[in-house]
Amino acid sequence: MSKLLQDVVGELSKLPGVGRRTALRLAIHILRMEPESVGDMTRSIDRFRSEVKYCARCNNLSDEEVCPICADRERDRSTICVVEQVADVLSIENTRQYKGLYHVLGGVISPMQGIAPSDLKIDLLCDRIAQGGVKEVILAISTSVEGETTLFYLMSRLRHYPGLKVTSIARGIGFGDELEYVDELTITHALMNRREIE
Amino acid sequence: MSKLLQDVVGELSKLPGVGRRTALRLAIHILRMEPESVGDMTRSIDRFRSEVKYCARCNNLSDEEVCPICADRERDRSTICVVEQVADVLSIENTRQYKGLYHVLGGVISPMQGIAPSDLKIDLLCDRIAQGGVKEVILAISTSVEGETTLFYLMSRLRHYPGLKVTSIARGIGFGDELEYVDELTITHALMNRREIE
Numbered sequence: 001m002s003k004l005l006q007d008v009v010g011e012l013s014k015l016p017g018v019g020r021r022t023a024l025r026l027a028i029h030i031l032r033m034e035p036e037s038v039g040d041m042t043r044s045i046d047r048f049r050s051e052v053k054y055c056a057r058c059n060n061l062s063d064e065e066v067c068p069i070c071a072d073r074e075r076d077r078s079t080i081c082v083v084e085q086v087a088d089v090l091s092i093e094n095t096r097q098y099k100g101l102y103h104v105l106g107g108v109i110s111p112m113q114g115i116a117p118s119d120l121k122i123d124l125l126c127d128r129i130a131q132g133g134v135k136e137v138i139l140a141i142s143t144s145v146e147g148e149t150t151l152f153y154l155m156s157r158l159r160h161y162p163g164l165k166v167t168s169i170a171r172g173i174g175f176g177d178e179l180e181y182v183d184e185l186t187i188t189h190a191l192m193n194r195r196e197i198e
Numbered sequence: 199m200s201k202l203l204q205d206v207v208g209e210l211s212k213l214p215g216v217g218r219r220t221a222l223r224l225a226i227h228i229l230r231m232e233p234e235s236v237g238d239m240t241r242s243i244d245r246f247r248s249e250v251k252y253c254a255r256c257n258n259l260s261d262e263e264v265c266p267i268c269a270d271r272e273r274d275r276s277t278i279c280v281v282e283q284v285a286d287v288l289s290i291e292n293t294r295q296y297k298g299l300y301h302v303l304g305g306v307i308s309p310m311q312g313i314a315p316s317d318l319k320i321d322l323l324c325d326r327i328a329q330g331g332v333k334e335v336i337l338a339i340s341t342s343v344e345g346e347t348t349l350f351y352l353m354s355r356l357r358h359y360p361g362l363k364v365t366s367i368a369r370g371i372g373f374g375d376e377l378e379y380v381d382e383l384t385i386t387h388a389l390m391n392r393r394e395i396e
Contacts, residue, residue, distance in 0.1 A: 004242075014231075017220070041210070044205040045239070061203050090222065093199070
């Protein structure tokens, strides 16, 4: 086997969800791509890794000191939606329904994985709130054990800001989900939080 | 959304089997990798694309003019196994059972996709046989319509070499396959080519 092929397959296999077979398929595809396209791809990866920054305010990925969302004067600066990771910001942005700001924690509290509250951007969140102007904090944290732990910890910290409204995104049956396959906890929660049809 | 992130997601989405969601997951993973590891990966991709060659004898991927298999004096030079693509060579090599040489066609004849016999390395195969010393050509071509067309075309070309044995790899029920889910053509073939248990 060609050493060059072996190297590229080995390197691509390090990516998540990419086994040796997929890596080989990707390598064969790369071979068929124009050399310029391959150059564009590898350059974008290198630039992304070396130049991307974290927004000094919300910890979202950013090309500048402050991300476009935090810099956008049109957005509602009185609302902050707290999420675990960068991908969550994109998911919410894709709905085009939310006009407030974000705050990316960078994970959840996990004693098992050695992630303490101090490893997350919680102090930065509190600093933002302390500066004033924030009326509501929406917690959009996952419902895992670690997520719930993080939620309770955040609640305990945010309680110290008088007048601050703290909300959590609604839990329930997703659109398109079949009741048959939804877990019991979600169904219980959805039943308890049932709404009158108007 | 960060322009750098947007770029890298766009570039990675061009790879086969990688949608925007997977590309985003890969980008986030790349962000967590050591900068040196990212550099190693992109360098190996660039080097692979720009430096890898095709073996002048068998058309397999190679770092040199002639690939390690063709250059290996230990291999049986009287047998050539004809395959469609580079990945097939690796699949057969992984069995560690085959000691002959290979010939990579680079595809199959496909009028639909505009691939004619002249687009494949068939002349190169005939040249190798014409040089003498080859006793058997094993055709390991897929059983698709295009594969069968290619097989018949190859047979018609190889008929011109007297004394050359042309074989095809055995078709049948794969190990671990359940008869219930095997297609009828394969079962018919497997029945017709049944073997006496010794």
